[in-house]
Amino acid sequence: xxxxxxxxxxxxxxxxxxxxxxxxxxxxxxxxxxxxxxxxxxxxxxxxxxxxxxxxxxxxxxxxxxxxxxxxxxxxxxxxxxxxxxxxxxxxxxxxxxxxxxxxxxxxxxxxxxxxxxxxxxxxxxxxxxxxxxxxxxxxxxxxxxxxxxxxxxxxxxxxxx
Amino acid sequence: xxxxxxxxxxxxxxxxxxxxxxxxxxxxxxxxxxxxxxxxxxxxxxxxxxxxxxxxxxxxxxxxxxxxxxxxxxxxxxxxxxxxxxxxxxxxxxxxxxxxxxxxxxxxxxxxxxxxxxxxxxxxxxxxxxxxxxxxxxxxxxxxxxxxxxx
Numbered sequence: 187x188x189x190x191x192x193x194x195x196x197x198x199x200x201x202x203x204x205x206x207x208x209x210x211x212x213x214x215x216x217x218x219x220x221x222x223x224x225x226x227x228x229x230x231x232x233x234x235x236x237x238x239x240x241x242x243x244x245x246x247x248x249x250x251x252x253x254x255x256x257x258x259x260x261x262x263x264x265x266x267x268x269x270x271x272x273x274x275x276x277x278x279x280x281x282x283x284x285x286x287x288x289x290x291x292x293x294x295x296x297x298x299x300x301x302x303x304x305x306x307x308x309x310x311x312x313x314x315x316x317x318x319x320x321x322x323x324x325x326x327x328x329x330x331x332x333x334x335x336x337x338x339x340x341x342x343x344x345x346x347x348x
Numbered sequence: 349x350x351x352x353x354x355x356x357x358x359x360x361x362x363x364x365x366x367x368x369x370x371x372x373x374x375x376x377x378x379x380x381x382x383x384x385x386x387x388x389x390x391x392x393x394x395x396x397x398x399x400x401x402x403x404x405x406x407x408x409x410x411x412x413x414x415x416x417x418x419x420x421x422x423x424x425x426x427x428x429x430x431x432x433x434x435x436x437x438x439x440x441x442x443x444x445x446x447x448x449x450x451x452x453x454x455x456x457x458x459x460x461x462x463x464x465x466x467x468x469x470x471x472x473x474x475x476x477x478x479x480x481x482x483x484x485x486x487x488x489x490x491x492x493x494x495x496x497x498x499x
């Protein structure tokens with residue numbers, strides 16, 4: 187019994203590893219797609235206005251997702267209207283991000299915009315954990331995270347000066 | 349616009365993005381990824397439309413006048429979402445995150461350097477390369493600190 191389950195694990199692992207290796211380039215490509223999206227947004231925003239460029243993203247995205255949802259059959263889980271209200275506000279935050287993308291990329295470039303976005307994400311998580319903002323439990327942030335934050339700040343200083 | 353101010357704005361956008369990810373993560377678990385994404389995109393479209401209606405000055409060029417390929421940005425976002433939904437359970441969040449960042453920065457540098465998609469060309473300078481290197485190091489430290497917390 188023990189031996190056979192061990193053999194099962196051994197047989198499954200190479201298969202899973204292969205799947206991982208196949209999926210990894212796909213994930214990298216998906217990340218490249220995000221930069222292409224940002225690259226399309228900047229010039230578009232300059233031509234038609236930042237808010238219109240943002241609407242093109244959310245409008246087209248909504249249309250595609252609506253069609254996908256319509257043809258993928260009934261969905262599991264509770265109705266959206268049964269959920270607590272605050273869980274529904276994520277949609278207001280997305281446009282802020284996209285508008286800032288269209289504003290920033292023509293001036294600081296796409297790679298640097300991505301670095302700055304990333305430092306906002308990392309910095310926020312470190313600071314929120316450390317000070318316990320927004321009602322989260324206060325956790326001590328270890329040295330490695332502070333080093334990471336310091337490196338990111340240094341990277342940002344380099345961008346701002348260069 | 350002032351460069352420093354712009355950088356602060358972008359950093360704030362990153363912070364907002366991670367708040368959104370936290371909220372949407374909960375929502376996605378409850379109602380499924382398709383419904384939570386549609387809600388996010390639809391609320392985004394409606395609030396942007398309201399802002400345009402009341403605040404956007406008239407533009408000389410409309411979305412219908414630009415070349416169609418400039419309107420394909422949303423497709424990349426939706427494909428990204430699908431890939432992540434499929435891949436994260438197999439490769440793990442940490443690996444997926446690093447792979448996405450590698451793709452983002454690599455492609456970002458290529459677009460900047462060659463000025464693809466109608467962007468101004470920004471040559472890959474020494475300080476830009478150094479900034480990338482520092483970021484890569486920072487990710488290593490984040491990864492190590494996270495894996496230690498998981499132990």
